[in-house]
Amino acid sequence: MAMTSPLPVRDGVGATRLHVPLEGPWDTVSQYMAERFSHLDPERLLRRFDRGDIVAFNGSSLARDTPLGAEEFVWYYREPPEERDIPFEVEILHQDRDLVVVDKPHFLPTTPGGKYLQNSALVRLRNLLGNPDLTPIHRLDRATAGLLMFSTRPETRGAYQLLFERRQVEKVYEAVSALPADWDAAEPALAGIRFPIVYRNHIEKLRSHVCVRVDPDREPNSETLIELIDFDDRVVHTLLRPHSGKMHQLRVHLSALGAGILNDGFYPDLLPEAPDDFAKPLQLLARELRFVDPLSGAPREFVTHRTLQERP
Numbered sequence: 001m002a003m004t005s006p007l008p009v010r011d012g013v014g015a016t017r018l019h020v021p022l023e024g025p026w027d028t029v030s031q032y033m034a035e036r037f038s039h040l041d042p043e044r045l046l047r048r049f050d051r052g053d054i055v056a057f058n059g060s061s062l063a064r065d066t067p068l069g070a071e072e073f074v075w076y077y078r079e080p081p082e083e084r085d086i087p088f089e090v091e092i093l094h095q096d097r098d099l100v101v102v103d104k105p106h107f108l109p110t111t112p113g114g115k116y117l118q119n120s121a122l123v124r125l126r127n128l129l130g131n132p133d134l135t136p137i138h139r140l141d142r143a144t145a146g147l148l149m150f151s152t153r154p155e156t157r158g159a160y161q162l163l164f165e166r167r168q169v170e171k172v173y174e175a176v177s178a179l180p181a182d183w184d185a186a187e188p189a190l191a192g193i194r195f196p197i198v199y200r201n202h203i204e205k206l207r208s209h210v211c212v213r214v215d216p217d218r219e220p221n222s223e224t225l226i227e228l229i230d231f232d233d234r235v236v237h238t239l240l241r242p243h244s245g246k247m248h249q250l251r252v253h254l255s256a257l258g259a260g261i262l263n264d265g266f267y268p269d270l271l272p273e274a275p276d277d278f279a280k281p282l283q284l285l286a287r288e289l290r291f292v293d294p295l296s297g298a299p300r301e302f303v304t305h306r307t308l309q310e311r312p
Contacts, residue, residue, distance in 0.1 A: 006059035009132035012123035106281035146286025
């Protein structure tokens with residue numbers, strides 16, 4: 001449901017929209033929100049109503065006694081969490097009237113969420129460029145570094161988003177994995193398959209699960225071409241060309257071939273959550289983007305300035 005927020009972007013962060021049930025066991029909107037956000041101090045939440053911080057579609061403030069059913073959607077600004085600073089900068093590689101292309105560092109999320117607000121590529125760039133309309137055209141995992149594209153204007157955003165929806169953007173990644181135990185330097189291969197490797201499987205994202213699920217009995221919905229760049233007695237360095245864009249696809253495919261990416265806390269095994277170790281970034285890099293510009297018809301190509309620290 002496309003709805004325009006009644007609240008402007010503030011400090012680079014847009015307001016959050018919440019769907020409120022029109023009926024239920026709550027007398028007021030504030031009672032519903034207190035139960036919905038039970039991890040928050042209810043008195044602190046009520047004070048936000050008293051200050052006029054919770055608003056309706058028309059921008060009018062809701063009171064703590066606004067009855068349930070009066071509004072189906074409400075908007076509010078998230079209260080900034082205590083964020084650990086991510087001490088790496090976003091590098092702007094290209095900027096024009098319609099596009100901004102950046103080199104995102106490891107550990108920085110693309111958009112605000114969870115415990116990250118100011119420490120996200122989107123918020124940093126909105127504040128740096130003074131453009132509240134800036135919006136990512138695609139996304140990278142927080143753990144992945146490399147090329148990331150943003151739209152600067154709503155008027156042309158859809159044209160660039162369609163490129164990704166129609167798979168008209170050539171994306172190239174590289175990764176570094178631990179050398180498999182059965183590695184044969186004379187005939188390099190992964191899981192007995194010689195390079196170049198085309199790997200396919202069926203990936204699905206399950207609600208409330210941080211890892212994706214692979215279903216071996218279903219028709220493949222993801223595909224990656226994997227090429228060998230180099231190797232030594234410690235690691236193997238690969239070039240990855242995804243044909244599809246499923247969540248965690250590259251990490252899942254290399255893991256399935258016995259070459260899980262170095263410093264991956266999700267695949268092949270989900271490790272206990274721990275503070276970021278900035279000395280051990282995931283060895284996955286979004287290296288190249290190529291496409292035909294939908295506005296000018298000119299070919300566009302962008303290449304990262306970053307490298308993977310564990311490469312041979």
